[in-house]
Amino acid sequence: MKKLLKSRLFSSFLALIMTLGLITVKTKEVKAETEDQIVTSEANIEEENNKAALExxxxxxxxxxxxxxxxxxxxxxxxxxxxxxxxxxxxxxxxxxxxxxxxxxxxxxxxxxxxxxxxxxxxxxxxxxxxxxxxxxxxxxxxxxxxxxxxxxxxxxxxxxxxxxxxxxxxxxxxxxxxxxxxxxxxxxxxxxxxxxxxxxxxxxxxxxxxxxxxxxxxxxxxxxxxxxxxxxxxxxxxxxxxxxxxxxxxxxxxxxxxxxxxxxxxxxxxxxxxxxxxxxxxxxxxxxxxxxxxxxxxxxxxxxxxxxxxxxxxxxxxxxxxxxxxxxxxxxxINEAQNAILSKVVGVSKVVLDGARENVRTGETNLGNLITDAMLYVTGAEIAITNGGGIRATINAGEITKQDVVSVLPFGNFIVTKYLTGAQIKDILEHGVKDYPATAGHFPHVAGINFVFDAEKAPGERIVSIKINGKDIDMDAKYLVAANDFMAAGGDDYPHFKDVKTENEFQALDEALEEYIKYLGEVNYSKEDRIAVGKAENPVENPEETEKPEEPKNPVENPEKPQDPQENNEIPGEGNELPYTGGNNPMYLLSLGLFITAIGSLLIVDRRKKAAEK
Incomplete structure (x- = not known):
């Protein structure tokens, strides 16, 4: 009987201990949560005060x-x-x-x-x-x-x-x-x-x-x-x-x-x-x-x-x-009223769009570049004409061509000059013109009277592989009468040789020459003619502008971050790197353990009673 009483007391004591443990844990958790809330509240108040002061x-x-x-x-x-x-x-x-x-x-x-x-x-x-x-x-x-x-x-x-x-x-x-x-x-x-x-x-x-x-x-x-x-x-x-x-x-x-x-x-x-x-x-x-x-x-x-x-x-x-x-x-x-009477005058008609887009005239041949350089030959009688793509500033749409269209294309008022240059000097000039290809560059040349091929894979200064005049190779020692604009003739765009050679003659402004030539043609129907080709001398590429060009500079980022593969760090997608969950603030596991021990104690008591009755 005494043993039975001791067992009951032991079971009750153990259950009491477990219950008190649960109460203590819960009390501590509530207190901790309250303290955390107070700290967080104080931090928020401080942050808001700082923000208000800053504002x-x-x-x-x-x-x-x-x-x-x-x-x-x-x-x-x-x-x-x-x-x-x-x-x-x-x-x-x-x-x-x-x-x-x-x-x-x-x-x-x-x-x-x-x-x-x-x-x-x-x-x-x-x-x-x-x-x-x-x-x-x-x-x-x-x-x-x-x-x-x-x-x-x-x-x-x-x-x-x-x-x-x-x-x-x-x-x-x-x-x-x-x-x-x-x-x-x-x-x-x-x-x-x-x-x-x-x-x-x-x-x-x-x-x-x-x-x-x-x-x-x-x-x-x-x-x-x-x-x-x-x-x-x-x-x-x-x-x-x-x-x-x-x-x-x-x-x-x-x-x-x-x-x-x-x-x-x-x-x-x-x-x-x-x-x-x-x-x-x-x-x-x-x-x-x-x-x-x-x-x-x-x-x-x-x-x-x-x-x-x-x-x-x-x-x-x-x-x-x-x-x-x-x-x-x-x-x-x-201002418009004062200018319209002059600029609205029609000077000709074009059956095609004449391409003066910046990204095209600074990287390759265009039909508008061909028209302008042909106009330079028309008014000067020169053998060769060269002008810089940076001087071509607009596109002319198909239809009527007005004086304003012409001046929009050539707005700088540059006039035409002629100079005698050797074949070797002309090669140097063309080398300078294509040195930065495929990057857009204002010094990219447009030409008339010649056809040339350059190899973009070669080093700048060594790219020209073929220059022909009327189907024949240029003579490096011979002199040719070259028409250019006065900007280039004075060394503009850092072109070599022009400024060191005496001027043979001066002519009207580029826009005036273009207008005169358009009037002469009456109707313009120009296209690219492979005057400029990119490739090898034996196998030139016909359309240089089709070669891939670099995009405009984007916002530079030195070390862009790639999306991280979750498997690289054995992570579960959408979750952090915390240790696996094995516990927490929830006391339910303690309550379950207490009930389990109480049940075992009760079974022990029943078992002892049975044994006592048998005796």
Missing amino acids: KGSVDITILHTNDTHGRVKADSSIIGIDTISAIKKSINNSILVDVGDTLHGLPFATMNKGEDIVALMKLAGYDVMTPGNHDFNYGYERLLELADMASTGLNSFPIISANVIKDNTTLLDANYIKEVDGVKLGFFGLTTPETAFKTNPNNVKGLEFASPIESAKKQVEELKAKGADIIVALAHIGTDESSEIVSTMIAKEVEGIDIIIDGHSHSNYPTGFEADNGTLIVSTGEYGANLGQVIITFNKDTNKITNKIASLIPKATAATQNPDEIVAQKIEE
Whole structure:
């Protein structure tokens, strides 16, 4: 009987211990959960307070930007239009509107009054600052100075700046400019590509020096910081073309302290920009006013730091939802009326589209390039004609050809010259023209009077494998009368030999020669004629433009991450790398264990009673 009582007491005690254990565990869990909630709540309150303090001292500033419009300020199916750009700028608080060049020259609308109409429209539109590109020197640097003076005087004035264009040991234009917005000082400095020395007529920049953009940028960052600039922005007509010696990414790498580089020259399209070295954001809109760039900068005035930079592009379709600025639109109409009578004159008809697309004329033969060089032969009587693809600026659609179409294709006012060159010099010139193929390059040649084949797999300078004139191999020692435009004749696009050979004669402007030749033909029906072929001398490829070309630069990513294979780390897809679940905060397993032990104890008691009864 005593043994039975002891067993009952033991079982009851064990059950009690288990129950107390459950209560203790649960109490600790509730307490821990409560403490965690208190800590989390306090952290959330602190985070919200910090966020509120940050927002209290922060200001958003929007920089709107344009580049490489080449006189395309009038809206059409693909161009936003400066009247709409003006309206967008005026609709955004704390906004700044800037331009990074190749703006004052281009289409006839710009060239008819040598850039003055473009400056007038930019002032009305509310531009705050601009840096000149190489083509803004096309009227000569003296005219650029006149345009800069027009821009910086009177109502709605703005400066045209560049830190690396030097004359007589000083900058030709103001080097930098500070604009204060809502108490924040934005320091801008301008950079113009050194390629301007040969990417405008060299006579236009005679006496000028184009200093190193990198060294100039270093000086400007120091100077702007000394002036109290909170944010530093480079307006850089530099570009990211592989064929350029200096590109904007090099500037970002070598120069600390530049927050943003607003880029031009290479016509690059970066929808969200990209972060280069030293945390510099590089942005660019593409070309011809198809997009308006936008950078929203969040700046904390308490900490005096940028807390965020967001870049985007406003495309034509989005911009079209904004009503144009009426004052700017009215000014455009005034200019149109003065020009339409001249430019609307029909000069001929084309049965085909005449291809002047940038990506085609800078990489291969096109029917428009053939038409232009044939026109050069027609007006000069030369044996050979060569012109650079970078000078061909537009396509002519099938149908009536107007004077405006002609001037849009050849807007630079270049005239034709003739020079005697040897066969060996002509080969050197063609080698220079194709040295960067398949990259797009303004110095890619278009020709008449000759056919040539080049091997793109050979080293630059050794690519020409065949040159024929009237079906016969060129004589390297003989001299040939060559027609070229005055830009190339003066060493433009860095072409060799031309500037070292005396000029035999000068002729009318390229656009005038083309117009005359179109009138002579009456009806234009041109095609490619395999004047330029890529391949081996024995087996040339007929259509060079069909060779694969590199895409436009995308946002560079040095080490893109590939999607990780879950099996590489023996992971279960969708789950982390935690150890397998073997327990937790749920006390049910303890309760089950307690009930099991209680049941065993009861069975032991029953069994002992039976044995006692048998005795």
